[in-house]
Amino acid sequence: MSLLYLTLRSLGQRKVGVALSLLTIALSVFLLLGVERVRADARQGFAGSVSGVDLLVGARTGPVSLLLYAVFHVGEATNNITWKSYQDIAAMPEVAWTVPLSLGDSHRGFRVTGTTADFFRYYRYGRANRLSFAAGKPFDDLYDAVIGSQVARRLHYEVGDTIVLSHGLGGALLAQHADKPFRIGGVLAPTGTPVDASILVSLPAIEAIHLDWRSGVPLPGAATTSEQARHADLAPKAITAALVGLRSRLSAFAVQRAIDDYPEEPxxxxxxxxxxxxxxxxxxxxxxxxxxxxxxxLLAGMSGMLGTLVGMLNERRREMAVLRAVGASARVIFALLVIESTLLTLAGMIAGWLLLALVTAVTRDYLLVNAGLVIDQTPAPGEWPLLGAVFAVGVLAGCVPGWMAYRRSLADGLQVRL
Known part of the structure; x- marks a missing residue:
């Protein structure tokens, strides 16, 4: 206790140097834990984009390729699957629910996804979170569209606005479905998933805007109006992919094998x-x-603290010598400097952690809306080993000036230096 009291009194006499050391350690811990939390939450958010989906089904391609274009909207599908195949999958006894996805159109750089109302019912993200609406409701008319939060923010859209979809991903003027405009019926709340950058319409709507198109090219002379399209046969002929939920996850491999061996198409x-x-x-x-x-x-922060401690040690030669003169042994001086370093490290760790908690609380909504990043306020599992490493390095950093002081003689600090 006497050593601790002496250490606190010594630190109190060097407020500026101590404050600088605390600031260095706090910023290092803040950056260290911040990078780890962003890394862990980014990975968790990445995996949470398809929470609750047991199988993802599409045309025969690579697993990563299918995941990228069906879920993350990166790249394009090499082929579609027929509506009959989708219905056969949905009719399997092990299958609890299915959600079809039809991709290929866009609007001002944002992907359009044709689906059903079951998308809003079964889609989950993060820790089994449901989709919620910031405004409006799911589509209930043929030409209704639901947009993600990112689409609404960047394009300044609101419920009731009219938009025109483009055929394909180029968005060229001649490839627009201008004869069948859509009305925004709902705006989804931010999710931190690709849904934020999506425009959702019904599968019949996808069929309606392509009535006059064949193989990606408009038919010459064909002009089906938006009202005429309402009375046409809008049953889907093909989709891009499907999300599948099973009654029991124990049957996942059996259903996967049955789909892979489907005889009608690959x-x-x-x-x-x-x-x-x-x-x-x-x-x-x-x-x-x-x-x-x-x-x-971490290395930069601990090096800064070590440099500060060693620098202050040179200014404290006389203090160390006086302590030795009044009976303190070299071991006591060593322990004094190690305790000092340990206290600085602990205080800096607490300050850095509190700073991270404050910044996370203040910027959480901003990062979700503008960067699509969900930052959890609870510590990530990987943060505790990092804090342990910081503490260990801090203690070891105190051993360096402690050993230097241990090696110095009593006369070294009593000499008058000109």
Missing amino acids: LLAVLPGVALGELWHLVGTAENALRVVSAMV
């Missing part, structure tokens, strides 16, 4: 978690880069 069923693991393995370089940044931040 299909592929993938487990989203497995495909996400493969995808994350491909982009693991970015994760490793974040870890390297974290290590460099």
Whole structure:
């Protein structure tokens, strides 16, 4: 207790140097834990884009490719699957629900997804969160559209606005479905998933805007009006992919094998978690880069604290000598400096953690809306080993000036230096 009291009194006499050391450690811990939390939450949000989906079904291709274009809207499908195949899958006894997805159109750079009302019922993200509406409601008219939060924010759309979809992803003027405009019927709340950058319409609407098109080209002379399209046969002929939920996950491999062996056409069923693991393995370089940044931040912070302690030690030669003169042993001086370093490290760790909690609470909604990143306020599992490493490095950093003071003689600090 006497050593602790002496350490606190010593720190109180050097307020400026102590404050600088605390600031250095706090900022290092803030950046270190911030990078780790962003990395962990980004990975969790990545996996949470298809929460609750047991199988993802599409045309025969690679698992990662299917996941990218069907869920993350990256790239294009090489082929579609017929509506009959989709119905056969939905009729399997092990299947509890299915949600069809029809991709291929866009609006001012945002993907259009044709689906059914079951999308709003069964789609989950994050920790089994349901979709919610910031305004409006799901589509109930043929030409109703539901837009994601990112679409609404960037294009300044509101419920009741009229939009025109474009054929394909180019958005060229001649490829627009201008004869069949859509009305925005709902705006989804932010989710931090690709849904935020999506425009959702019904499958019959997708068929309606393509009545006068064949193989991606408008038919010459064909002009079906929007009202005439309402009375046409709008039954889907093909879709891009389907989300499948099972009655029991124990049957996942059996259903997957049955779909892969489907005799009518080549299909592929993938487990989203497995495909996400493969995808994350491909982009693991970015994760490793974040870890390297974290290590460099820790090294820089601890080096700054060590430099400050050593610098202050040179100014405290006489203080150490006086302590030795009044009976303190070299071991006591060593312990004094190690305790000092330990207290600075603990205080800096607490300050850095509190700063991270404050910044997370203040910027959480902003990051979700503008960056699509869901930052959890609870500590990530990987933060505790990092805090342990910071504490260990802080204690070791105190050993350096402690050993230097231990090696110095009593006369070294009593000499008058000109």
